[in-house]
Amino acid sequence: MGVKVRIPTPLQKLTNGKAEVECSAKNITELVDALEKDYPGIKDRLSEGGKVRRFINIYVNDEDIRFVNKEETVLKDGDNISIVPAIAGGR
Amino acid sequence: MLTITKTDLARIIDHCLAGYPNEVCGILGGTEGRIEKVYCMTNARPGPVSYEMDPEEQFRVMKDIREAGLSMVGMFHSHPGGYAYPSSVDVEKAYWPGTLLPNYPSAVYVIVSLLDRARPVARGYLIEESKVSEIPLTVIEEQEVDIVTQ
Numbered sequence: 238m239g240v241k242v243r244i245p246t247p248l249q250k251l252t253n254g255k256a257e258v259e260c261s262a263k264n265i266t267e268l269v270d271a272l273e274k275d276y277p278g279i280k281d282r283l284s285e286g287g288k289v290r291r292f293i294n295i296y297v298n299d300e301d302i303r304f305v306n307k308e309e310t311v312l313k314d315g316d317n318i319s320i321v322p323a324i325a326g327g328r
Numbered sequence: 329m330l331t332i333t334k335t336d337l338a339r340i341i342d343h344c345l346a347g348y349p350n351e352v353c354g355i356l357g358g359t360e361g362r363i364e365k366v367y368c369m370t371n372a373r374p375g376p377v378s379y380e381m382d383p384e385e386q387f388r389v390m391k392d393i394r395e396a397g398l399s400m401v402g403m404f405h406s407h408p409g410g411y412a413y414p415s416s417v418d419v420e421k422a423y424w425p426g427t428l429l430p431n432y433p434s435a436v437y438v439i440v441s442l443l444d445r446a447r448p449v450a451r452g453y454l455i456e457e458s459k460v461s462e463i464p465l466t467v468i469e470e471q472e473v474d475i476v477t478q
Contacts, residue, residue, distance in 0.1 A: 245424075245431070246430075246431075246432070246433055247423075247424040247427070247429035247430060247431055247433075248424070248429075250429075282424065282425075282426075282427070290425050291425070292421065292425055293425065294383045294386075294387070296387055299387070299388075301383055301384055301387070303383075319387065321383070321386065321387055321390065322424060322431035322432070323380055323381065323383060323386070323421075324353065324355075324380070324381040324386060324403050324421075324431075324432075325373075325378075325379060325380035325381065325421045326378070326379060326405060326414070326415065326417050326418035326421045326422070326437075327351060327375070327377050327378030327379055327415065327417045327418070328351075328377050328407050328409075328410040328415035328417065328418070
């Protein structure tokens with residue numbers, strides 16, 4: 238048993254169209270590496286220099302990882318992870 | 329085409345005017361090109377030329393939309409001193425960072441210009457495939473009610 242990851246539409250090309258995937262990881266850094274192993278190219282979309290990209294928000298269950306322990310946020314079996322692009326702009 | 333009731337459009341415009349001179353933002357839930365629920369959101373980076381939806385609020389609203397059986401048909405934000413047309417920053421932020429993959433395909437970006445606050449202008453756009461295309465907003469009186477006869 239691992240964690241479930243909800244994949245946003247723009248990344249579903251990399252996950253063969255899957256909107257939800259499962260993988261095993263103990264924290265967000267491991268999760269990104271585990272996803273990369275199964276879906277090459279996804280790591281670069283999600284992170285830059287080991288940090289989650291700005292304007293990409295990751296939630297563990299209902300918690301934004303920025304308010305937990307960022308990339309070191311601990312994951313446990315059964316957790317639901319959501320990757321959500323920010324909605325932003327300006328003139 | 330995106331359909332919105334007069335009442336919902338008024339809610340959006342009221343939110344935009346209340347936030348003036350800063351930009352405000354929100355999410356539009358609905359089905360098949362029809363707005364059924366307007367969520368007025370918090371701008372986490374308030375300023376006259378920028379907005380970023382409060383991420384936790386955004387997450388909660390997107391969940392609420394899913395659980396209601398609706399989809400996110402669009403989002404809105406104001407241009408307090410600009411036209412009702414996506415800015416270069418709006419376009420850049422509509423795509424996944426470093427790509428031309430739209431973050432929210434098929435979602436209509438509604439922009440409300442407050443250049444003339446007595447006459448706000450709202451227009452909708454699709455931002456995908458490297459282009460901006462206007463999606464007409466159709467304002468209807470109220471939600472039509474199904475009449476059931478026995």
